[in-house]
Amino acid sequence: MTRQHPWRGLRWPRQQHRHRGRTSRRARRRLRLLAAGALALVLLFVATVVVLVDRADEPPEAEAPETVSCARYGLDGVRVTARGPGGPTDAAVLDARVFGPGDERQDRFQLEFEHDGITSSYHVFAEDLDWDRPVGVVYHFHGDGAFEYENPEYTASCLAEVAREHNMLLVVPRTPDRSGETTWWEERDSNAQWFLALVEERLEPEYDIDRSRTWLTGYSGGAQFISQELLADHVDLVPGGGAIMMGGGQAPDSPSAEPTREQLRELRLRWDVGEEDDGRDSRARFDALSAAWDGHGWYERQGYEHTRIRVREDVDHFELPYARVLDRVLTSAEEPA
Numbered sequence: 001m002t003r004q005h006p007w008r009g010l011r012w013p014r015q016q017h018r019h020r021g022r023t024s025r026r027a028r029r030r031l032r033l034l035a036a037g038a039l040a041l042v043l044l045f046v047a048t049v050v051v052l053v054d055r056a057d058e059p060p061e062a063e064a065p066e067t068v069s070c071a072r073y074g075l076d077g078v079r080v081t082a083r084g085p086g087g088p089t090d091a092a093v094l095d096a097r098v099f100g101p102g103d104e105r106q107d108r109f110q111l112e113f114e115h116d117g118i119t120s121s122y123h124v125f126a127e128d129l130d131w132d133r134p135v136g137v138v139y140h141f142h143g144d145g146a147f148e149y150e151n152p153e154y155t156a157s158c159l160a161e162v163a164r165e166h167n168m169l170l171v172v173p174r175t176p177d178r179s180g181e182t183t184w185w186e187e188r189d190s191n192a193q194w195f196l197a198l199v200e201e202r203l204e205p206e207y208d209i210d211r212s213r214t215w216l217t218g219y220s221g222g223a224q225f226i227s228q229e230l231l232a233d234h235v236d237l238v239p240g241g242g243a244i245m246m247g248g249g250q251a252p253d254s255p256s257a258e259p260t261r262e263q264l265r266e267l268r269l270r271w272d273v274g275e276e277d278d279g280r281d282s283r284a285r286f287d288a289l290s291a292a293w294d295g296h297g298w299y300e301r302q303g304y305e306h307t308r309i310r311v312r313e314d315v316d317h318f319e320l321p322y323a324r325v326l327d328r329v330l331t332s333a334e335e336p337a
Helices: 006-056 155-165 188-206 221-233 261-266 288-301 322-334
Strands: 067-069 079-081 108-115 118-125 135-141 168-173 209-219 241-246 268-274 306-312
Touching: 079 155, 108 188, 118 155, 118 188, 135 155, 135 188, 135 221, 155 168, 155 322, 168 188, 168 209, 188 209, 188 221, 209 221, 209 322, 221 241, 221 288, 241 322, 268 288, 268 322, 288 306
Parallel strands: 135 168, 135 209, 209 241, 241 268, 268 306
Antiparallel strands: 067 079, 108 118, 118 168
């Protein structure tokens, strides 16, 4: 038999043995590296969760406030804080005389008020007013559907900015009408009784309002409510100031109010309407243009000395610059005679 050289006979098995050992050590090293990497990922995940939880616990003030542009409401270049629910509110309390110190000077939303079995709600924009000076009031009556009330972060926020600049409280009530579409004008009498009680029993006792600067503003159905009900039957609500009717404001059917000489001489009544707001738009069948002319003519004939109407060219029912209209009327009223 052939004699094999000892070294040659053991060469391959020895190399094979050494290679297997080296592979095993590398595999174990890879496993250790993988395990370390997995552990690092777990620790990173836990740390991320902790950070996110900590951030979630931060107060809302730490976040930048949401803002809204008032350009669509006629105030070019003006952005304001979008104001809405989330602050102090007593929405679940029928008797709202639960203010803490200074609460009456904060914005308050969805406050409920009940009168004669009828309940509805309202917003009050009161922040950043100078209560060391007389504070007037603007009551804004929404259009059909209550968009301005249901979405205060838009129209109402820009109206509130104008009111603040004139040191006036802004109150946006929601009609108590619950039959059919949400309107101010369909149940005018009962809606007016609820609103008058809100003013007399809730707002005037709780806020130091300068009634000589009382303004009624309304859009569409809200404008109709002002001209056909509040001014027609309850003009004593406005001892000084006036009313702004946008996209409506028709003459009343059977008025009962008797304005004083001072009211006839001093109250400012304004109608603002688009030239294209004539009811031919499929989205707005109400002929607000004719309604505005009708109301303006009627109140002028009653002897109100400061009645004005503005008809805007190329403007329809949805393009009125509400905030600019309010600002210009209030500014004009504050100028010396």
